[in-house]
Amino acid sequence: MIYEQLELRITNEAYHFTPLIEPAKEGPILDHIETLTIYRSSGEIQLNAPQIQNAIVENELMVYGILGLIKLQAGEYMIVITGCQRVGTLMQGYDVLRATTFQILPIARNTNSLSSQQLDDEQKYVQLLENHLQSNGFYFSYRYNITLSIQKQAYSADKGRDYNWRNADTRFFWNRYLCEKLISATANSRIHQDFSHFILPVIQGFVSISPSVINNRAITFALISRRSQERAGTRFFSRGLDEYGFASNFVETEQLLLCDPSKSLVQNNLIRASYIQTRGSVPAIWGQIPNTRYTPKLWVNVNLADEKVIGASRAHFDQQIKCYGPQILVNLTNTKGYEYPVGQLYAAIVKELSDPSIKYIHFDFHHECRKMKWHRVQLLVDQLEPDLRQQGYCLYDASSSEQDPVLCKEQTSVVRTNCMDCLDRTNVVQSTLGRWVLTRQLREIGILQSTEVIENDEQFMQIFKNVWADNADGLSIPYSGTGALKTDFTRTGRRTRLGMVNDFNNSAIRYIKNNYLDGSRQDGIDLILGKYRVPLSHVRSPFRSTPSSIIIKLMPLYLLISFTLFLMVLFAPDLFSIHSSLVHITALSFTFAVTITCWLFIQHNGAEFVNWPKLIPYQAPHHACLQEEGSVVNNGSNIPNQLEANVKNKASDFIQKWTNRRNSTAILNEAEQGYEMVAPFKKDT
Known part of the structure; x- marks a missing residue:
């Protein structure tokens, strides 16, 4: 059985979980309710730990499951489900729920050991977690093995009646990594504690x-x-x-x-x-x-x-x-x-x-x-x-x-x-x-x-x-x-x-x-x-931006400014006190040339403006040799860094090269795609 509702008491010393179970619903099992304590100073987890004397409760939460724990630069963070919505009931009253809100709680009591750069990175790590949790559909059940099909449950010895993390399909156990600490502690023969009732598989x-x-x-x-x-x-x-x-x-x-x-x-x-x-x-x-x-x-x-x-x-x-x-x-x-x-x-x-x-x-x-x-x-x-x-x-x-x-x-x-x-x-x-x-x-x-x-x-x-x-x-x-x-x-x-x-x-x-x-x-x-996995020792920030990449990514702004000036010179020359036709034509030509130059640069160096992954740099397929307008990215290359290194050489001759034909038949222009996204409109006469 996986505990359904947990009361979380937060003190300066520990996080303390107590299952909330209605006596009429569970009966005799009340005598065997386990509590879970996570000590903030050491990160140690323990079942049925004695109450800490004179501990001041800073906050109390009702949580519907522990998604797991993840280690960042300041130490471990715990992710809990604080809101859920009932999707419906399958057989024998087994409810399936959708997690709607989460809370990320730091185990460490402070971040004094972090530098300003590490603090900035830590906020970005937490923001990545929050964005992922808020934008995806996560589902769970306390009594039904939502990771297994009915046929696979029928194959199991218990016919799916004894549901816990051990018989979950790891392919669909989305929070398997987050539960590693609880799973490892359960498997540890030295401590003889089973945390299975607190491990909630989520898909x-x-x-x-x-x-x-x-x-x-x-x-x-x-x-x-x-x-x-x-x-x-x-x-x-x-x-x-x-x-x-x-x-x-x-x-x-x-x-x-x-x-x-x-x-x-x-x-x-x-x-x-x-x-x-x-x-x-x-x-x-x-x-x-x-x-x-x-x-x-x-x-x-x-x-x-x-x-x-x-x-x-x-x-x-x-x-x-x-x-x-x-x-x-x-x-x-x-x-x-x-x-x-x-x-x-x-x-x-x-x-x-x-x-x-x-x-x-x-x-x-x-x-x-x-x-x-x-x-x-x-x-x-x-x-x-x-x-x-x-x-x-x-x-x-x-x-x-x-x-x-x-x-x-x-x-x-x-x-x-x-x-x-x-x-x-x-x-x-x-x-x-x-x-x-x-x-x-x-x-x-x-x-x-x-x-x-x-x-x-x-x-x-x-x-x-x-x-x-x-x-x-x-x-x-x-x-x-x-x-x-x-x-x-x-x-x-x-x-x-x-x-x-x-x-x-x-x-x-x-x-x-x-x-x-x-x-x-x-x-x-x-x-x-x-x-x-966030390195334990301080390394260079994965979120860094180089000066050259910042200049490159400002190019769309240059394009916007030059195009705006071109329109203003074209339709409202009086704003610039332009009264001579020669000056007017020269200004138009210059702003138009700058606009076209910026636009061609962006087209030619499109990959420079892509939002690339920073934690695990995107790798070209290990077979690939990317021919991108005269530059080559070899096997397993880090695409963003390679392109950044090549951009200075490209800048001088991109106008001449941008129209070159690609010489690989494996690379086709998107115009040849046909109708992938939208079916063609029917023409009425």
Whole structure:
């Protein structure tokens, strides 16, 4: 059991947690309530520690869980959940909650040992944590293992009844690093203390639980999307695979149908059906280099003779087959233009692996559904139908009081869907597959007749569509910075002009965030997941800015000033007391030349204006040799520092070189991308 509510008493000496449990609810367990004390002077944690005499209570808080502890320059900080919202109830009264507010509390009593630079850095570290916690969806449950699917819970010896951190799936245990101190102390045989009741696994992603009625039968429809923390990141700073085979933006989505036998008088959701789908970045070594253009430079490693390249893909599929069984791969990328190299590489990898457990299908979503013909997604479902029937779904029956719950049916494989971002197109396809499977589940349970389809129930379908559209937004925000595109189709079943306008707005916001804000977002992810650990000894600040980079980043200001002066000279020369035509023309020419020069400089040195990650500098793919207008960044290069070193040499000749053609076919201009973000408007005559 994980303690649900904790009273936190803060003194100058310690943080003291006392579980709050209602006697009528828990009964005899009151005799075994444990308290947790964290001593501020030493950082030591202890169960059932004696009360500190004459301690003055500085503050008292009601907290709903301990997210964990993280070590920064001043020492450890504790993150607690101070607000939560009930999402809904799954089987047997197990609630799922969404964390809404957090508080970051310093264990150390002061920061006197820090220099002014360290204090400044410490504030930035804390701000990164706060921004990450405020901008993402975190979900947890005290009694239900939210990190595991129903089928995996059924495989466990305790059938999922004994829930604690030990049986959580580490891929989706988002605060696993933050809980390391509590976990290590529990595993320490010398102290013989078990802190498991205070360790609360939290997932990042999306959860929706919606009660409904279909054909006069009460059901609960739920959707749980679990984002993997193994290769977490933002859109342009996290693509493809790492060397261990972990994919960027990998998500496991479980669609749940919960109900009771037809003659049941109460709703305990004893009959449970689930269907798993996965999504993740194209499983290859590839990436993009942000450069302030709408679509960054694209990199793919097509050298499949390199064991590091093919080995990463092999490791990825080995992991996936072990977790889910055979893989049905659905690639939705474009078959021409900007996305073409990625799709071709994916197909080549599958061919090279030649694994009988892998089936590959390339469905060019934008081509098949062009001109707003979004109903043509059904063509993909028709193509997949034999595989969908063969893979089945999970059906779990706990309605019999005379025997243990029975796993009546198992899902034997999984559909892994991807587009470039694994967001918009992917969600449309996954919702369509989920609807197809849901009809089969309802028929088998007996809620629908053999000839009925769920699409005929308009009231439920409205719930279904909104849940999947909300899922799209919930997964898109932490990765791209905005809600998903194409959700008008998911919500209404058709593409609308209002939806396209909304997509245009989101695309513009994505552009700004992905180029000018995502470096800080990536830093927050790396910090809270332990990918970057603050050094114990004082080192040079990772947040430093060099004089040259400051001058470079002032260029947009120079552009704004020069353009403003140009307009003023053009339309209001009297403000400058210009009465001579020659002076007027000279002033116009000069301000125009400065404006164009600034604009060309920014275009040519776009990467200099990108907000790069500072804690773990962005690395080019280890295969890559980036040819950027005459400069070369070699294997594993630190992109921001390399560009900064080259910028002085570029400045003298950028006007001549900025129009040079790129000589690598693996790098395509964003204009060739086609229609990644917004479907083309239909022209009316």
